[in-house]
Each structure stands twice: as structure tokens, then as C-alpha cells.
Amino acid sequence: MNPVSETQSQHDSAKDAFFMNIEDAYLTALKQNPVVENGRTRPQYCYYDGPLTDIVLHNFIQVPADNFSEFFSHNHLPIPELIAISHEGVVHFNEMPADIIDEIHQQRTQYKVVDYIHADSFFADPLLALNVAKQRNRIYCGHPTIDGLQICYYRGELPEHGIENLLHLELDQAIEFFVDTAYRLPTKIELPDELEDELKTSIRSGFETIVNEVKQQRRTLISQLLAQAKQVTPKFHDGEPLKIMLPSSRLTTVMQYCSRAVAKAFEKRGYQVWFYMEDGEMETNNLIKFYRNYIEFNPHVIFYVNQLNNLALNDKVTHISWWQDSMPQITEHKALRWRGNDYVFSISPVLDRHLALTGAKNIVRQHFAVDDEIFNTDGDIERQNKVVFVGSSYLNSVDLSRPEQREIVEIFIDKIDNGEIVTEAMAGEIAVRFGLPPAFVFWNLLHYAIRDYSVKWLCESTAMPVEIYGRYWEQDPDVAAHFNGELKHGTQVADVYRSARYALVSHPFEINSQRLAEAAACGCIPLVYDCRDVAEKPHWDDACLFFKTRWELLEILKTQVRPALSPTVIAERFTYTAAVDNFIKHSNIGELSQAKQSRISMFVGR
Template sequence: MNVLPDDPSEAIHRKCRLGGLLVGQKNFDAALPLLEEVIAQDRTNLEAYLHLITIFIAKEWFVVARIVMRLLQHFDPQKTAIDHDVFDLDRVRDTFFLDPQKGRQVASQRKRVQQTRVVDAPQLCYHFGPKQQGDSDTVIAVEQGKETAPFFLFTRLRLPTFIDFDPDAIAQVNQAFQIGHLLEHVIGMRRSALRQALLAIKQQTPGNAANGPLRVFLSASRLTTVMAHCSRDLARTFQKKGCEVLFIMEENDREDLSGFHVYRAQASWNPHVTVNINHANHLWLNDHVRNIVWWQDDLMEELQKGVALPWRNHDLVLSIDGFLDRHVCKTGPKAIIRQNFCVDLDLFFPVIPPHERKKIIFVGSSYVKDRPSRESGIPYQILNLLEQWIVDGEKFDLSLMERVASQWQVSSKLVYSIMQFVIREHTVMWLCSLAGSLDYDVEIYGYGWENNRVVSPFFKGAAPHGPGLCAIYNQARYALAASIFLVHTQRLVEMAACGCIPVVFDQRSADEPQTWDDECLFFSSQETLRHCLTQTPQGDPMRIAQANSYDRAVEKILHWVRTGVYPDKPVYGSPADGALQNT
């Protein structure tokens, strides 16, 4: 788009009205050149800007849409009230700066880009030109010319989603549009390459595993913290068992790997076995590839839809508990195998003797963002009800969730999120309120506790994974576990492996037959929590970790891959056949 000096006329207005008519008919390709001509001749034509924004949003060209919105904001600030996420121009975004010095200045402010509710990253500041000595790693120099498009196509870094330019400088406006359209073109190229990679994955066979070690492929995202750690631990264990493993994930907080990166890597690796957590990822697999799907979260889109998935003969479906089984069953698998959360015993183990430990630890985030506001109406009333019930000792189970949802005519998902907040918030506050009367120091790790007045004095920030988390747990005589509908959580096996006494908010139910009654201490109120913190369980908590190691889980998977028989009986359906010998 080239902007020329202002030259409004009746012909321009007619052209704009025609463009608007075509937009109303969703004939965007015909409308776009007309409206671009209007802006080229009358760069203050607000109506044309609004039509262009509609087109770019429909085409999902969000970078270009933000350029137009920036111009609209400049010429008429009142128009910024349009309600769409793409128009939040004040949000911190990874940005391409036409002025390199401004980019460096912004980078020095160390702003953060919010990627999810709990995960953020440093803002990336792109510019054309060479990198200067002293530039931080968030200042990204891009070569201008024929290398620009290949750089953006193949980089693992997050792409810029906003262009910073001077709306009064016509040359900068034109350049901003050029860069914006280039970025949208790159996204289109990635989609095309992704389709080609998926086709290649479908067509190629992995070959006979008898001729060498199994090739295993796993991928994860840094945005899904628990799933990412679980995938990495699985990858490490498969490798320990003699498999050749490709595990692909962002290496730092500047990167963002899309399907373009992941599936091109998978196509090149041509694995015998793929492992996925909370995703099926099987539509594009060759029939000879063995695919393991381990469901850990009922809120995943594939489960929430409640419709059958096209399961293959060589898909192994694992689930962590009976509550999740209800959702997985709706997808129509031939069988569901129980696989609890696991722990890597090479990373989590006791070091400090129990009698030398002087702390009570909780590791987990607050769900404060799920707390309904006073203005929310019914959700806020449900919150008040649940907060009273947890104080009264009401059992927070699946039947309570369904009863509340039915009585208040709201979704079970809404009630679940409020219950989850209430359980986590109240149990951690109970512990912190008791701190002054205990013989131990209390420490809270995770996200979102800094604004809770009761908890914040004990809040130590986010917990590391691996050795760092092991070191934290090794200081604890007791460790608190507080999750909805589950006893056996990721944190439970980790704290048990490190020699802590698990103190668990009582969520025992028939959905979870193995609840480690002898190895844990259970509480349902502040007073029962106080009592637990003076007791020792009858059994050894280390049994929890030993029964749920990644070594055991991977050995079972490999047995299924090689023989077609899974060592454990399914909790639902009949065993699936995965034997590589059938290839």
C-alpha cells in the first residue's frame, strides 16, 4: 500500500462506498484494492480504515490490522473503543521498530509479553540493520533485502506482532505495510510447509525396528509447564531405555515453535513411536507408527467437545484417573489404560534426613484469576456458597459440582473452576494462618500468591523444576497437596520421592481406587490440618514414588510397542494392539 498526499474527491467517496458494499458481501478480495486506493489518495478517510480492518481481521492478517488501527487511532482517537483483542494497541507485544534506536530504548525497559495467564516472556524488539555491541538478546537485528523473508520463515524466535512507526511519516507508513504484509506472507508460507510436512508424515513408513533402536518423537511447549516437564522426563527415560529420541521444545523464553517447526522435525525424524500429552495428534500418522496419548487434563478441547475421535489400531490411550475417564470415553477409544502421574527418580530423591528438616512446603499456583468478581452475579453467589461449605467441612466431590451446576443452571466447567479456586486458596491460607503456632517454617512457591495478604508473607516466588525443586522439597518435613478431585497428582509423587510426608486435602473417591491411605495424611479443615502436622503416616511415602516412576511407565509402553500387549489390564474396553512385529 502506497500513501500519497491528501486528495479527497467525490470519486474517492464513491469508491469507498463501493468497497464497503463489497465488504458487506464478504467479497474481500474485490474490496481490498479499492479501499487501498482510497487510503492512498485520502489518508484520513476513517470509513476506509474501518472497512480495511474488517477485511484484515477476516483474513486473520492481524499485524496489518494493527497498522491500520494505529492510523485510525492517530486520525480519530475515539475509534479505538472498538471491542476486539487485535485493537489492544497498549498491550506489550513483540515489535518491529522502524527506528532501531527506539527499539533499543524500549528493549532496555525490559517489558514482558504476557503469553498465557501465568507465563510471560521478555519483549522482543526487531529492527533492520546490524546488531550493535552491547545490544541485549531481546534486540533482534534483521538483514534487509532478500534474506528478510527466509529469516522470518525459519527463525525459532517469536515473530513480531506489531510494527512501530510514525503515522505522520508517509515513508514509514508504507514501510510498515510492507513489513506487515511480509510477515503475513511468511505465516502463509509456514502453513503451506506444514501441510506438506503432514502429508510426508502420512506417507512415509518408519521401517523395521528390528534393524536398530526405536526412534521416538515427542514435542512440548514452554507455555504448558507441567506437560512440558512431563514430556521432557519421558524423553529422557526413553533415551535411557536405549531408544533414539527427538524431543522438540523451545530452548528459551524468546522462542515460540509452531506446527511448522514441530512437524517438519517429525517428518525428518520419521519415528516408530510418537508420544503426546493431552493431544491425540494422530490424523496425519502413518498406519505403522505407534502413538501414545496420555490424557492428564479434562479441559483439553478434544475432550470438551465430547465427540468420537478417529482412533487408530496403533493408538494407546492412557488416562490419569476415573474422573478423566468419563471424558475420554466419549472420544470412543477401544481401551483406556490407567497411567498415574510419574516422577523421575534420577531427579527427585531424598538427601536431607527427615529429622533435620524444619519446613512445611507448598508448591502450586493460585487460581485467583478464576475467582468470580462481585459484579458477576450468579458465579459470585456460588463462590460465597462454596467458601462457606469448605469451612463447614462439606465434601468437595464430583457430585457436589454437578449438583451446584444443576441448581444454579450453570455449566459444570464454571463450577469446577470456582471449586478449584476455593480448595487451593483456602487450604493454603489455612496453612499460613497456622504458621505462628507450628514448629516449622512455612514456605509457598508458585504463581499468583503475592496479592493474598495471608499468604504473601510466606511466598517465595515460582518454583524451579528438576534439581531446584528437589532441593526445595528436601528441606520439608511436610509438604501440602491441594488439588480438585485428585489425590495422586504430579506434586504428590515428587514430594514423596524427596522424602516429604504428603499432607493432602481429602479428595478420595471411587474414581481413584489407589489413594495411598497409609502413605499420606489427609485433612478437610484447618483443625484436621493442624493435627496432621504433628503426625507420621503408617506407611512409607517413598512407595508412592517407586510405584509411579517414569522407568516403569516407559517399560510398559515399550512392552506394548514390541508385543502388542500392555502389562496392565485396561480400566475401560479391551486392549489395543500395538505390536511392531505386525509391521
């Protein structure tokens, strides 16, 4: 280990350190030495090996030395670069061995959300709860990439701390608290090792009883709120616009941004809008909280993306659903309870057919939309002569170790590279031949063949740089060298499109996709898999470049041709303002507005 002088560590930018002495760690943590990281300043983290304490400094954390690498491999805390050792009253800082840091970084790259080891927990020891809460561990919430902040409930006493995920809860208050809160329930109980096994069993059994009682009381309360919501009729008040509620969830990717953008567009049209979602990373989508808010807001219209949720609605409440994905609610083809006030919008004929088989009537087309305040050609990013793809691999949706799946993919690739279009009917025939579910063959294997192989072909090009963004591409050796990680939807995606000349858009049966609209809005030329034979119009023939085969794609990149029209002409059709106008036109919102005005006029005329 290379020594670092104490004087240097005090005057240069501080580095996070692991202290062998607790007092040294505490005194250093008190100083709140600044660390500059990614352009931002934060306090220096001071880790130590020693007893737990009630010191509430966020940057003062106990880490067992014998579990050092394991500890840091399963969280997102800054990895200490220094080891602090006291000798004769002087603290000496030494560099952390590089192999230890490299090992932790390697483990973190393999630590996926679905593998997270932490859980929302109830701690019998408040000191342990405090130390764990400071770590701000992430937990799996049922989504492959969206996680949550670990909640640490504790009994006993602690000083005032201001740590948001550290919540005091005595067991005799647990039922009342959990029935009324939207915070997630703990799924783990942390008990001191020194407790007798019999006592541990008793405590766990008692807590299980509490959780079961909470769930029962929640079910009862939800039933009462459902009945109450059913009786609530929308009110018309003088001077107040129609109320529109748009529920969503943070455990969605594109859907929550879509709902938020629709809400903003309705608001611009003068409606009173409430975009409803969980408050932060510790809440679940709690039905009690939702229905209480719904009853209080009492909307005239409720709007969902990819969901029919009308069971608690009064008959006078309008329900609008905009279907963008093949959700189980419609692909199972079970009859759904569609009311006269339910208005249905869909992005494609494929979803139309699923919806019709559930009993939906009068399905209206509404393609994807983009937020033109984010996806546009504004800004000073220099456009480079490169091609990009933004989206996830389907590799995790298939199992190529199974010979029948591998053979079907090979059949699809042969057809695609011969310029054939594989229809849903053709995929169904192949599925029957191999004894696999038609839906799996169409939605998983065919989508994998078209998307993943077009990305592979893209990566073969030497004509210009290729950048791939999304999930799971690091698992594909043909793509990994061009993989640049995952982007947060919104500005990050738009900036990538604004920086590139071309963007790949590959879909088995759809031209008018979200990816097409976003790339085009940013002035990026779409390289589109040519499914015009089966895709719904418009096809934007003069604003896109089309390919059916590997050779055609590589030839476009080699010759670097451009379409006759700027791709931005496509974006004019795909704004959220236009989408909201379509929702208003093909629902009863306009009639409700007129009825409201008529009632007000009658009242004033008296």
C-alpha cells in the same frame, strides 16, 4: 544525594551508574568493571542520556532522563545505584535517590507477564534497534508466567555485535526469511518520529502485506509437508533401535518436564529418542520446522502429553497420548479421529470419562510420575519442623465480586468443613441452580474452595512455620504473609520438600497427584485432603495423614503426628521408569521391537 568518590568506585565492587555525559559512560563501559550480584560477576552497566550510537558494548545503553523511572519499571535491567556527573573534567558519583529506586522496585512487583509492553519489532533505525536489543526486554507469549526474549529486526548497517536478539533483515528479504524461520514474526514497526505520517502509513501497509504473504506461503508449505509426512513409513534398519519422538513446548510448565523425563526413561530402555522443543526464547512452535524434522527423523512412535496429534501420521506410526489435565480437546466432547495405532493413557477416572466421550477406547491408567534423579531424599538439606505448600492459587480462576460465585464457594466451604465430599454430580446440581456452567463450577469454584481454603487454614496454624510457594498467593491477605514466591519446577521444588516435615496436598477427587508423588519422594509427609470416598486407589493410608475439615488439619499440625510408614514408599510406584514400562506393556511398542528383530533375523538368514 550523597557523594561517592571516584577513587572508591574504582577499587571497591563497581555499581551500575547513570551518566549525564555520554563520553564518561562510554569510557567507563569500556573498562568492563566487575559487579558481583547474587554470587555471580557481570560487567558494570553504564547508562547515559544522549544520542543513539552504533557502539555495540552490551553494557552501554541510552536511557532518556525524562523517562527514567518508566524505562526501568518495564524491564529487568540492573537499576543504577549511582548518578555520574562531570565537573571540570572530573567524574563525581552520587547515590541515586532511594525514593526513585523504591518506586521502580514497586512498579516491577506489579509488572506481570500479561502486562508486558514490549513486542517483537522491526526497526527502520538500526541504532534504535541496537539500543533496544541490548535491554533484552521480555515479551508476552500467551502464557501467564512464561515469557520470551524480544526480537529486534533491523534494516541498514551495524558493526558486528554478537547480540542474539538483534537480527538484520532488509524488507526485500523478509518474505523468504520468515517463511523459512521459526523465529516469531514482528508485531510492531518502529519508525523514526521525523518521518511524514503518509510515509509511515505506507511503510506499515507494506509490512502488513509482507506478513500476510508470509502466512499464506506458510499455510501452503505446511499443507505440502502434512501430505509428505502422511506418506512416510517407519523404517527398520539393522542394528538401530526403534525411534521415539516426543514433541513439547517451552510454553508449558510441568508438561515439558514430564515429556523430557519420559524421553530419558525411554532412552534408558535402549530406544533412539528425540525430545523436540523450540530452540530458545525467540522461537515459536513452528509447524514447518516440526514437520521437516519429523520427516527426517521418521519415528516409529510419537508421544504426546495432553494432546492427540495424529492427522499427519502414517497408519504404521504409533501414537501414544498421556492425559494429565482437562484440555479443551477432550472436554468439548467432540468426536476425535482415534486410529488403531493410537494408545491412550490417563491419570484419573474423570479424564477417562472425557476421553470416552471423544470416542477413545481401551483407556489405560497411568498416574503421575516423578523424576527420581531430582525428587529424592539425597543431599544435605536439614529437614525443619515446618509445613509447605507448592502450587498456584485458583483466585485468578474465579470472580468473587460476583455474588453467585461467592455464594457457591460458601456452600462448598460449609459442606467441606462439615466433612462432606462434594462430588462432580453435586457440583453440577449447584451449577444448574445458579445458572452457571457445570464445568466452571466443578473445575474452578470447587477447586478454589478446596485448595485455597485448605491453604488459608494452614496459615492459621501457630504450631509450626508455614511456607507457601506458587502464583497469585500475594493477592490473598490471609496467605500473603506466608508467601515465598514462585519456584522453578525441578530442583527448587525438590529442595523445598526436602527441607520440610509436612507438605499440604489438596485435591477434590484425586489422591495420586503429582504433588503427592513429588513430596513423598523427598521424604516429606503429605497432609492430604481426604477424598478417599471418591478417589481411585491406592490411597496410601499408612504413608499419609488425612484431613477433611479445618479442625482436623489444625489438629494434625498441633499434635504433629506421623504416619506408620515413610512417605518414600509412595515414590516407588511413581517413577518414570515404571511409567515407560507401562506404556510399552499396553501399546504395540513391544510388538514393533519383536517385528524389527524378526525382519533382521530373516535378512541375516538369507
